[in-house]
Amino acid sequence: MIAFTTRLFKGAVAATALLAASAQLSSAETLTMSSWVPPTHFVHTDFLVPLTEKIAEATEGRVTVMILPAPLASPPQHWELARTGVADITWGNFTYEPERFVSMWFAEFPNAGTNAEAQSRALWQTYEAYLADNAAFEGVKMLAVGMFGGGQLHHGKKTVTTPADVANQKFRMGGPIQEKLLTALGAVPVAAPATKAYEMLESGVVDGSLHTMESVVNFRLEDVLKHHTVFPKGFYDATFFVAMNGAKWDGLSDADKAAIEGVIGEELSAAWGRNFDAQNPAATGKLEAAGHTFAEATPELIAAVDAIQATMVADWVEAAKAAGVADPQAMLDFYNTTYTTLAGQ
Structure with missing residues (x-):
């Protein structure tokens, strides 16, 4: 009788554990992520996949992220995919919607820096201090922002x-800031995505x-850009942004939101x-080994770009005010000071 009771008790414990596990599984939240780079790209392998792993670990498996096998729309549409909830999480380039994100132009001007980690941290702090309540960013939970260390x-x-x-040289470029810069230098800008460069x-x-060094290598342009x-x-x-649908974020439990907050944001x-x-340094080394020519811009060219930047900033200050930024110059100064501090650490 005692043996039977013991077996019954053990069976009841096992059944309870199974029910608890089943309940946790049924309540787990699977978020969809739309990405537009191939699974071999470093953004996928070294950034997005680790993000999915961190979210699953932080929430003890209660929230998982599934990267879809194909993008749900073109790269310029990925902000809208997140805002409207077609995908739960997306990433993309603010430049793809320049009129919506006028407030972000300051970080795309010349002289924004070449330390991408310091840039990205500084941009996050600037976003939180000056832009988190701006109407352009409504409808999403911002998970991260980033820059690429100087094109x-x-x-x-x-x-x-x-x-x-x-002067008079035709350059492929990808956005309005680049277009204004090239035009002011007397070059001929030709708009096209990087995938068309070759x-x-x-x-x-x-x-x-126009590219970062890594882009020359990752888009396999070594033979045509020397x-x-x-x-x-x-x-x-x-x-760049990594964003989640706001309603989907609000629907997560407080515990899961708190856990995810620990792996997003500035970090x-x-x-x-x-x-x-x-x-970028790895790409530079590869290009140098292949015999490519590297030259620093002359002081004359740098001065010309600096003068163009000054005009860009003056024009942007007025445009950003119209876009709801109370003090654009203060925001730019905050970014520059924060970047300089972080880059020097």
Whole structure:
């Protein structure tokens, strides 16, 4: 009788544990993530996948993230995918919607820096201090923001170091800041995504293209871009987001939201930057080993870019005020001071 009772008790304990496990499984939340880079890209392997793992670990498996096998829309539509809930989490480039994100233009101007981790941390702190309540960002929970450590000028056939070298040359570019910059320098901007750069360069449609160093390698442009002009503080930059649908975020339990808060925000933004800080020097080393030409922009070219930047900032201050930023200059000064401090640590 005692043995039977013991077996009955053990069976009841096992059944209770099974029911508890089943209840936890049924209450688990699976979030969908839409991404537009291939699964071999470092953003996928070194940033997005670790993010999914951190969320699952932080919530003890109660919240998991599934990266969809194919993007649900083109890259410029990924903010809307998150805002409207078509996908729970997305990432993308603020530059793809320049009119919506006028407030972010300041971080894409020349001289924004070349330390991507410091940039990304500084941009997160700036977002939290000045932009979190801006109407442009309504409808999402911002998980991270990031930058890529300074884009540079690349040419297929010659070394470009002076304003005269840039004049009348056709450069592929990807956004309005780059367009204004090239136009002011007397170059001919040609808008196209980076994925089109190879065929445009090979066919002679453009003479050069704007990229980070890692982008030259990751888009396999080594054979068509052999001359690289380096601006010590960056020729231009780009701003990125990782965002979650606001309603989906609100629907998570308080415990899970608190757990996820520990792996997003400034630390996730820093992780974004660290990946680019690893990729850019590695790409430079590969290009140097292949015999590519590297040259620093001359003081004359840097001065020309600085003058253009000053005009850009003045114009942006007025545009940002119209976009709901109370004191754009103070926000820019905050970013610059924060970046300088972080980069020096």
